[in-house]
Amino acid sequence: GAVVSQHPSWVICKSGTSVKIECRSLDFQATTMFWYRQFPKQSLMLMATSNEGSKATYEQGVEKDKFLINHASLTLSTLTVTSAHPEDSSFYICSAPRRASGGGSYEQYFGPGTRLTVT
Amino acid sequence: SQQGEEDPQALSIQEGENATMNCSYKTSINNLQWYRQNSGRGLVHLILIRSNEREKHSGRLRVTLDTSKKSSSLLITASRAADTASYFCATGGNQFYFGTGTSLTVIP
Numbered sequence A: 001g002a003v004v005s006q007h008p009s010w011v012i013c014k015s016g017t018s019v020k021i022e023c024r025s026l027d028f029q030a031t032t033m034f035w036y037r038q039f040p041k042q043s044l045m046l047m048a049t050s051n052e053g054s055k056a057t058y059e060q061g062v063e064k065d066k067f068l069i070n071h072a073s074l075t076l077s078t079l080t081v082t083s084a085h086p087e088d089s090s091f092y093i094c095s096a097p098r099r100a101s102g103g104g105s106y107e108q109y110f111g112p113g114t115r116l117t118v119t
Numbered sequence B: 001s002q003q004g005e006e007d008p009q010a011l012s013i014q015e016g017e018n019a020t021m022n023c024s025y026k027t028s029i030n031n032l033q034w035y036r037q038n039s040g041r042g043l044v045h046l047i048l049i050r051s052n053e054r055e056k057h058s059g060r061l062r063v064t065l066d067t068s069k070k071s072s073s074l075l076i077t078a079s080r081a082a083d084t085a086s087y088f089c090a091t092g093g094n095q096f097y098f099g100t101g102t103s104l105t106v107i108p
Helices: none
Strands: A004-007 A010-013 A019-025 A032-038 A044-051 A067-073 A076-081 A090-099 A106-110 A114-118 B005-007 B010-014 B019-024 B031-037 B043-050 B055-058 B061-066 B071-076 B085-092 B096-098 B102-107
Touching: A004 A090, A010 A019, A019 A032, A019 A090, A019 A114, A032 A067, A032 A076, A044 A067, A044 A076, A044 B096, A076 A090, A106 B031, A106 B043, B005 B085, B010 B019, B019 B102, B031 B061, B031 B071, B043 B055, B043 B061, B043 B071, B071 B085
Parallel strands: A010 A114, B010 B102
Antiparallel strands: A004 A019, A019 A076, A032 A044, A032 A090, A067 A076, A090 A106, A090 A114, B005 B019, B019 B071, B031 B043, B031 B085, B055 B061, B061 B071, B085 B096, B085 B102
16 A cells, blocks of 8 residues: 555646645655656656755755745655746655665655646 | 666557666666656556666566666566556665656557
């Protein structure tokens, strides 16, 4: 079953409004979570790393004031798209890493994604 | 930034044929993972191969990893129409970067 959930799965909002997307790890704790953005027919681009208890780390070119990230607990990270515009319309996906069985390497678990449409 | 590059970018085959996709990456890795994404949907984890492994099988999937060439391949045998999707490789440890993806179309 799903180990990372996202809410909402889709949202339509008007230009100028803010939208919050939640990412939850369901049966494990994650001190870090990741947010990705995907344009149609393109790959996933890492936007930022959400860190529990500290500020998020943003990838180059991602506006931190535009995409506010809060890692409220060890199982919840939120991405708020502020003053959304049509160009922010995209598919947003989060992931949380968990150590693979046997230890050592991490395996990423992905949420199902949130489709944002800004009109 | 993207770490991996898949090739080909698009692949179209007849049902029953095998499909091979390749992924090249740039830096050292702990593991490499392959994901499938159906149009407009989320990601489905297919297989993880660790840096000390050379080949791994899962059902009709076969993944190879060549760390000296920084490349991996995904083979889907006896393809089905339901295999039509985009396939991505992703590398990293705690942090993850995706390749550009291969769009596979299996024609019934």
